[in-house]
Amino acid sequence: MSLPHAILTALLEKPSSGLELTRRFDRSFGYFWSATHQQIYRELGRLETDGLIRALPAEQPTRGQKKSYEVLPAGRAELARWTAASQDPKPHRDALLLRLRAAAVVGTAGLEADLRRHLELHERQLAEYQEIEKRDFPPGRDGTEDRLRHLVLQAGIDLETFWTQWLRRALADVAELPDGEATRPA
Amino acid sequence: MSLPHAILTALLEKPSSGLELTRRFDRSFGYFWSATHQQIYRELGRLETDGLIRALPAEQPTRGQKKSYEVLPAGRAELARWTAASQDPKPHRDALLLRLRAAAVVGTAGLEADLRRHLELHERQLAEYQEIEKRDFPPGRDGTEDRLRHLVLQAGIDLETFWTQWLRRALADVAELPDGEATRPA
DNA sequence: ACTGTTTATGCAACTAGTTGCACAAGGTGA
DNA sequence: TCACCTTGTGCAACTAGTTGCATAAACAGT
Numbered sequence: 001m002s003l004p005h006a007i008l009t010a011l012l013e014k015p016s017s018g019l020e021l022t023r024r025f026d027r028s029f030g031y032f033w034s035a036t037h038q039q040i041y042r043e044l045g046r047l048e049t050d051g052l053i054r055a056l057p058a059e060q061p062t063r064g065q066k067k068s069y070e071v072l073p074a075g076r077a078e079l080a081r082w083t084a085a086s087q088d089p090k091p092h093r094d095a096l097l098l099r100l101r102a103a104a105v106v107g108t109a110g111l112e113a114d115l116r117r118h119l120e121l122h123e124r125q126l127a128e129y130q131e132i133e134k135r136d137f138p139p140g141r142d143g144t145e146d147r148l149r150h151l152v153l154q155a156g157i158d159l160e161t162f163w164t165q166w167l168r169r170a171l172a173d174v175a176e177l178p179d180g181e182a183t184r185p186a
Numbered sequence: 187m188s189l190p191h192a193i194l195t196a197l198l199e200k201p202s203s204g205l206e207l208t209r210r211f212d213r214s215f216g217y218f219w220s221a222t223h224q225q226i227y228r229e230l231g232r233l234e235t236d237g238l239i240r241a242l243p244a245e246q247p248t249r250g251q252k253k254s255y256e257v258l259p260a261g262r263a264e265l266a267r268w269t270a271a272s273q274d275p276k277p278h279r280d281a282l283l284l285r286l287r288a289a290a291v292v293g294t295a296g297l298e299a300d301l302r303r304h305l306e307l308h309e310r311q312l313a314e315y316q317e318i319e320k321r322d323f324p325p326g327r328d329g330t331e332d333r334l335r336h337l338v339l340q341a342g343i344d345l346e347t348f349w350t351q352w353l354r355r356a357l358a359d360v361a362e363l364p365d366g367e368a369t370r371p372a
Numbered sequence: 373a374c375t376g377t378t379t380a381t382g383c384a385a386c387t388a389g390t391t392g393c394a395c396a397a398g399g400t401g402a
Numbered sequence: 403t404c405a406c407c408t409t410g411t412g413c414a415a416c417t418a419g420t421t422g423c424a425t426a427a428a429c430a431g432t
Contacts, residue, residue, distance in 0.1 A: 002281050003418080009288040019380055032283035039419065041382055066380070076292060083288045084296035087281055089304060091389095095188050095273055097218035097338050102195040102269045104334040106262060110270035118275060144363050148290040151359055152283050155352055162348055166341050173337055177330050189388080205410050225389065227412055252410070277419095 003043050004052075006033040008071055008079040011053060015070040018044055028132055031125075031156035044069060052078055100170070112174050119167040126160035129153060189229050190238075192219040194257055194265040197239060201256040204230055214318055217311075217342035230255060238264055286356070298360050305353040312346035315339060 010016065010024055021044075022037040035043075047053045052075030056068045071079075096118060103111050137150045196202065196210055207230075208223040221229075233239045238261030242254045257265075282304060289297050323336045 001417080002279070002284060005288060006284055009284065009291060012291045017380080018382090022380095030277070032278075032280045032287065034277035034279060036420070037380090038382075038421085041380095045382085079288055080292040080295070083285055083292055086296065086300040086303060087285070089307060090279075090281060091216070091220035092218075093188070093220060093276075094218045094341075095276060097341055098188060098192055098195065099269055099273070100334055100338050101218065102191060102265055104331040105195060105198045106266040106269055108330075108334075109266070110272065114272040117272060121275060145290040147359055147363065148286055148294075151356055152286050154355075155280075155283055158348060158352060162344060166344060169340075170337055173333055177333065187387080203410080204412090208410095222390070223410085224391085224412075227410095231412085 002033070003035055003039060004047055005079055005082050006035065007040065007043055007047065008052065008075050011069055011071045012076065012079070015056065015068050017066045017068045019066070020068075028153075031129065031159075032152060047075065108174060108177060112171065115167055115171050115174065119164060119171065122160050122163040122167065126157065126164060129157045129160060133157065188219070189221055189225060190233055191265055191268050192221065193226065193229055193233065194238065194261050197255055197257045198262065198265070201242065201254050203252045203254045205252070206254075214339075217315065217345075218338060233261065236260075294360055294363055298357065301353055301357050301360065305350060305357065308346050308349040308353065312343065312350060315343045315346060319343065 006025075006029070007021065010021055010029060016024065018037065018041050021040050022035075025033065025035045025040065044053070048055065048069070051072060053069045053071050056070055096115075099111070099114075133150075133153055137146065137153065192211075192215070193207065196207055196215060202210065204223065204227050207226050208221075211219065211221045211226065230239070234241065234255070237258060239255045239257050242256055282301075285297070285300075319336075319339055323332065323339065
């Protein structure tokens with residue numbers, strides 16, 4: 001139940017259209033919350049119906065026209081309520097770790113290439129976050145908002161750093177394994 | 187589409203009943219895949235129907251009786267197929283990071299207590315994983331399966347370590363903030 | 373003008389995961 | 403022996419997220 005709150009947060013930071021939100025969720029927002037454009041449009045509709053946001057119609061709100069939204073007081077109140085409430089951590093699922101555990105019983109075929117692919121993805125992501133840090137958080141500025149947002153970005157950077165290191169280690173380990181079809185034959 | 191494969195992996199490591207699986211998914215398996223007992227029973231039914239696993243009926247398979255399952259060759263083949271295929275990383279969502287970002291616009295009320303609660307949870311989890319490591323992976327043993335499983339556990343340990351560190355830093359940062367109802371007044 | 377591509381919005385169907393509850397068997401204490 | 407608790411299995415309804423496709427306007431080339 002957090003997508004609406006993610007959208008409210010994004011809109012409070014800057015009123016946007018559906019597509020702009022999609023871009024932001026793909027980009028910087030993505031390191032803590034991701035969403036497809038279909039999800040976003042659907043949720044924007046709900047939030048508008050519920051009176052938490054409203055459209056800023058420039059001209060006619062037909063198809064093919066940009067439609068920007070802003071947060072209404074009720075929306076801000078709802079976000080504040082949600083933010084103040086304590087939440088239980090959601091269970092995590094990691095397909096890559098599961099795969100490695102599965103590989104321990106059915107063999108490591110094909111694993112190495114994919115570990116390498118993941119490593120590349122995480123390296124690219126890390127580089128991107130470091131770019132953002134350099135651009136958006138130069139040393140010296142430390143308003144409350146900046147501090148908190150920097151903290152969030154820092155988590156993203158540290159996580160990507162962790163994964164690149166772990167993957168390198170995993171690759172090194174997998175490389176010196178016998179790598180049969182199955183380690184414990186059927 | 188990974189729950190069936192998680193169950194196949196777990197059953198290959200050791201044939202189990204629904205409840206035993208539930209316990210394992212709550213415990214060590216939980217650091218890379220979690221599932222409720224309802225999910226597990228449902229999936230066991232499907233896997234049996236599909237001929238990937240079969241029940242080992244001790245007596246009568248009535249209600250209130252333990253019913254253990256083992257993986258059939260078709261199940262092992264399916265798991266091997268899945269493990270060898272490359273998969274795209276799933277998008278991640280982290281409610282805590284989202285909350286922090288939301289707190290940057292609607293205020294940090296209630297945040298500190300919850301960060302502290304999360305810190306405790308992660309510390310406890312970390313301690314538990316370290317226990318498991320000490321018990322299940324004493325230095326010296328390094329068969330292929332052990333190596334891979336240790337690698338997975340290591341990821342769990344390192345992730346929990348990361349979170350405890352990050353949360354301590356976040357707490358320190360939040361502590362010296364003005365902490366008004368909203369940092370940027372409505 | 374016409375064809376194709378990009379931008380922008382959106383619906384519908386499906387899959388995966390969660391929540392709430394039900395039911396049976398076996399043990400425990402009063 | 404009856405009431406209650408724990409263990410073990412399971413269904414049904416709901417919520418969240420994914421996938422596939424449709425539609426329309428704007429623009430670019432030919």
